[in-house]
Amino acid sequence: MPGHDPKTLIEIAHASGEERPPEPLDLGARVRELRKARDWTLEQAAMQAGLARSTLSKIENGQMSPTYDALKKLAVGLEISVPQLFTPPARDQVNGRMAVTKSGAGNAHATVTYEHELLAETLTKKQMLPYRARVRARDLKEFDGWVKHDGEEFLYVLTGVVMLYTEFYEPVEMRRGDSAYYDATMGHNVVSISPEDATILWVTSLG
Numbered sequence: 001m002p003g004h005d006p007k008t009l010i011e012i013a014h015a016s017g018e019e020r021p022p023e024p025l026d027l028g029a030r031v032r033e034l035r036k037a038r039d040w041t042l043e044q045a046a047m048q049a050g051l052a053r054s055t056l057s058k059i060e061n062g063q064m065s066p067t068y069d070a071l072k073k074l075a076v077g078l079e080i081s082v083p084q085l086f087t088p089p090a091r092d093q094v095n096g097r098m099a100v101t102k103s104g105a106g107n108a109h110a111t112v113t114y115e116h117e118l119l120a121e122t123l124t125k126k127q128m129l130p131y132r133a134r135v136r137a138r139d140l141k142e143f144d145g146w147v148k149h150d151g152e153e154f155l156y157v158l159t160g161v162v163m164l165y166t167e168f169y170e171p172v173e174m175r176r177g178d179s180a181y182y183d184a185t186m187g188h189n190v191v192s193i194s195p196e197d198a199t200i201l202w203v204t205s206l207g
Contacts, residue, residue, distance in 0.1 A: 028062040030085055034078050035060075036149055039118070039129050039204055043144055044111060049077030099123045106132065113137035113189075115197075129204045135162055135192040146187025151205040153184040160198025165189045 035045040042060075046053040050073050058064040059074075066074070068082075075082045099120040106117035115134040120126065137143065146167055155164065156179040164172045164180055167187035174180065182188065184204060192198040 026062070027066075027085065028060045031056075031074060032060045034080070034085075036151075037129070037206065038078070038109075039116070039131060039149075040109075041147055041149070044109075045077065049073045051077075097123055113142050127206055129206055131202050131204075132158070133190075133200050133202055135160070135190055135198045135200060137189070137191040138193070139191060140165060140189060142191075143189050147189055148187050149184050149204070151184050153182055153188075153205070154203040155180045155182075155190070156201040158199040158201055160192055160194040160196055162190050162198045162200060163193050165191070 035042075038045075040048070042053050042056055046056045049056065051070060055064070055066075055070070056074075059066050059070070071082050071085060075085060078085075099122045101119045101121070104117075106119045107121045109116045109118065113136055115136060117132040117134075119130040119132065155174075157174045157176050159176060161176075162174050164174055165188065166172075166182065172180065173193070190200065
């Protein structure tokens with residue numbers, strides 16, 4: 001059903017027995033927000049949803065209206081319902097929050113180049129996304145271009161030796177205890193240059 005606007009797609013979702021959200025919003029911005037909340041690249045999100053990277057990019061940038069089948073794939077990939085794609089998250093003020101993640105108990109997401117363990121998953125509406133990553137990549141050629149996303153990012157090397165590649169700076173070799181803070185809209189990739197997979201702590205701002 002190409003060409004249908006978001007309002008029509010909400011009506012289709014409602015007709016299928018799902019709850020109609022109270023107010024539609026910019027679908028592309030909402031999909032991008034949901035993807036970034038999971039710290040997924042376009043490639044990761046497209047793979048999770050079973051869509052082409054170019055298709056997801058066009059959806060996020062408002063260059064195409066997805067079919068209902070594409071919306072369902074997106075919802076399944078993001079582990080939400082179709083109406084939630086059109087529902088803005090609540091912005092209520094929450095105070096006194098805390099989350100403890102025991103070692104090895106984080107939510108694991110493996111890719112070809114990294115093995116992420118998402119931390120503090122029980123907290124919603126976080127301003128930061130912390131995660132531990134095992135760096136599998138050994139060469140820049142293993143990446144499909146630069147990783148880029150909104151926000152700022154902090155990297156701290158836990159074990160092994162890594163090389164931090166960025167779009168505008170010379171590569172930097174980093175060892176245990178070394179850290180870097182950078183603009184995440186600048187292309188960046190990390191590879192392990194030690195015999196074993198290196199491990200790092202990453203903290204990404206969501207603001």
